Amino acid sequence: MADQELSRRDFTRHALQSLTAVALLEGLASRRLFGADVQPVVDSWLNELNQISKEVADHKVKDVEFQTSLEGLYRRVNLESLLKNLDFDRIAKDVNMPDHGAKSLPVDFKSVQGLSTSAVFGRQIFAMKKGRSVVPHGHDNMATGFLVLKGNLRGRHYDRVEDHKSHYIIKPTVDRSFAPGEFSTISDHKDNVHWFTAESETAFIFNIHVNNTDPSNPKPPGRVYIDPMGEKLAGGLIKAPKITYGKVNQLYG
Numbered sequence: 001m002a003d004q005e006l007s008r009r010d011f012t013r014h015a016l017q018s019l020t021a022v023a024l025l026e027g028l029a030s031r032r033l034f035g036a037d038v039q040p041v042v043d044s045w046l047n048e049l050n051q052i053s054k055e056v057a058d059h060k061v062k063d064v065e066f067q068t069s070l071e072g073l074y075r076r077v078n079l080e081s082l083l084k085n086l087d088f089d090r091i092a093k094d095v096n097m098p099d100h101g102a103k104s105l106p107v108d109f110k111s112v113q114g115l116s117t118s119a120v121f122g123r124q125i126f127a128m129k130k131g132r133s134v135v136p137h138g139h140d141n142m143a144t145g146f147l148v149l150k151g152n153l154r155g156r157h158y159d160r161v162e163d164h165k166s167h168y169i170i171k172p173t174v175d176r177s178f179a180p181g182e183f184s185t186i187s188d189h190k191d192n193v194h195w196f197t198a199e200s201e202t203a204f205i206f207n208i209h210v211n212n213t214d215p216s217n218p219k220p221p222g223r224v225y226i227d228p229m230g231e232k233l234a235g236g237l238i239k240a241p242k243i244t245y246g247k248v249n250q251l252y253g
């Protein structure tokens, strides 16, 4: 009788140990499936991104200072970990690439500790096929940055030197190739206009943006589509007409 009880107790203990082992293994497997083996790296990176975004949104730092901080973060990104965290392969597999322009894909950070409900920055992934573009546009009251996830692109930036009712006066600042891991940033005060064209079969860009970053700009945050191939002026400046999304997509999408 005592032996039977002992063995029953033994059995129960072993069973519980086994169940615990299985639960642990399953836990590990599912964590790995969702990229949790890289989670701490990405969690801290994204939370730091959120912190600098909050500082510029609260006007505690200037938008150009935010650009420097964002570039610092992009410079030390663990691209492989970020791709896993974004579940990039699954997202990229099913994309229906548009014939003109770039498709905006939503990015979900549900799995990131402490970020799901409090992220100050908006984010998305732009996807496009060869020859197609994130069309040329400037930004009002917004700071943003691109990070190439996959593919190669020609990236162009311009400073917005003057803002008139029907046109910008712009000055070219960047025109070069961008490979995975390379990045660029935008604010009202530096490199305000960008235009990215895919040079590989497909290209994917990670984008974050923060609104209301320039207290001196009364305009609401938003994109302003322009034609950067407008009239050439003295001193390397260009008169770039403001145009509609339909027109810019037709010309450069």
Ligand SMILES: [Fe+2]
Residues within 6 Å of the ligand: 137, 139, 144, 194
């Ligand atoms: Fe933009």
